Amino acid sequence: METNLVIEGFKFMGLGMGTVFSFLIIMIFAMNLMAKIVTRFFPEIxxxxxxxxxxxxxxxxxxxxxxxxxxxxxxxxxx
Missing domain, CATH: 1.20.5 (Single alpha-helices involved in coiled-coils or other helix-helix interfaces)
Known part of the structure; x- marks a missing residue:
């Protein structure tokens, strides 16, 4: 069975970049949520x-x- 290593490499690259991108998007939403919570309970004087x-x-x-x-x-x- 022949496998093309370049295609396999692109698959792994896509999987890794997709994972990092998803993590960053989730982190942005979590930070925005935390900022809203903090400003709600601790408003600026x-x-x-x-x-x-x-x-x-x-x-x-x-x-x-x-x-x-x-x-x-x-x-x-x-x-």
Whole structure:
């Protein structure tokens, strides 16, 4: 009995690629379902504009203080 190895190779390649493709499709649907479940039970907290502005100002002040501390440390180290 003669078998064509090229045809057998294509069969196995098709089977393997089909399996991987099916797994990836199932994984995409599962991840979308999990994302919907998580956002349903743990919604994002809405931050008001005033709180966001105050947080931004505090972050800028912290950055300035850190930069000043680094500059002072460098000047102290150099002499």
């Amino acid at each position: 809405q931050v008001s504009d005033k709180v966001a502005a105050a947080t931004a100002v505090n972050a800028q002040n912290k950055t300035k203080k850190i930069a000043a501390a680094i500059t002072a440390a460098i000047k102290h180290h150099r002499g």
